[in-house]
Amino acid sequence: MPKPKSPPAAAAGTPSRDGYHHGALREALIDAAEAVLAERGVEGFSLREVARRSGVSPAAPAHHFGDAAGLLAAVSSLAFDGLTAALEAGNMRGGDDPVARLREQGVAYVGFALKHPGRFGLMFRCGPHEADAVDSSGRAAFSVLEAGIRGLYGTPADEPLPPLQWQALLAVWSVVHGFAHLALAGQFNAFTPPEGREAMLRATLAPMLDLQLGALRAGAPPPVKRRIRPG
Structure with a gap:
């Protein structure tokens, strides 16, 4: 045979x-x-x-x-989980200073996008890849940023964010998200030092965020004191 x-x-x-x-x-x-x-x-x-x-x-x-939508949903969910971990690591680097915590979140956000361009390009796309798991993972990432804004203004977790604080949250998010897309498009290549993109983020994005966050905190109205009604 x-x-x-x-x-x-x-x-x-x-x-x-x-x-x-x-x-x-x-x-x-x-x-x-x-x-x-x-x-x-x-x-x-x-x-x-x-x-x-x-x-x-x-x-x-x-x-x-x-199907393809199921695979894309899995990739997107993992991407948001990874972003959440990156933002939480930024919090750890920032320590007890609310400005430093949000600054480090911003640097981590852009760093994640540069490290995982495929995942980052999918995460915020509206389309057939949406699923409950993606929504849950996305909310978890967003909650880290929201908690950072609450820390900046001293707003308790059980109270709704006032309109000005929501605007601050969206302003910070917009800056880092836009910066990430510009960096991915190569628009900052001319400013990137020999040490690499992490050095560029430290030299450019970090001080930008410090200025923005300092101005947002300084321009906030004083917190309203709760009146204690006599019993």
Whole structure:
């Protein structure tokens, strides 16, 4: 009897489809999806390309995520979870100073975008990738920024933010989000020192935020004291 032929070897740099266990394949598909998003954006995204880069059949991503929307939702949810962790790490670096905490959140926000451009490009896109898990993860990230604004003004967590404080929150968010997109577009390359982008963020974004946050705190009306009614 002739010897059975060996299966063809996987292409160089491509994992064999038999080499994955369940969890490893899921992570590989997510990593491949992020790479496709970074190169082609949401418009150029396809499950077939994700499968090709992962060295698996075109049906494999659908088996794990249902469809392209399910895979995009998984990537987006993980992205918000990662952003939340980055913002919380910024809080730790800022210590007890509310301005320093928000400044470090801002630096962390842009640093996350530069490190994960594929994920960042997906996170705030409205479309079919929205899901409950994405909404929950997004709210968690937003709550870190909101808590920072509350700390800046001394507003308790159980009280609604006054309009001026909401405006301050949106102003800070807008600055770091816009800065992130400009940096990703290469608009700050000429200002980036040899030490790298982290040094650029420290030399440019950090002092910008210190000025903005100092002005926002100085311009806030004094807190209203609660009157204690006699019993």
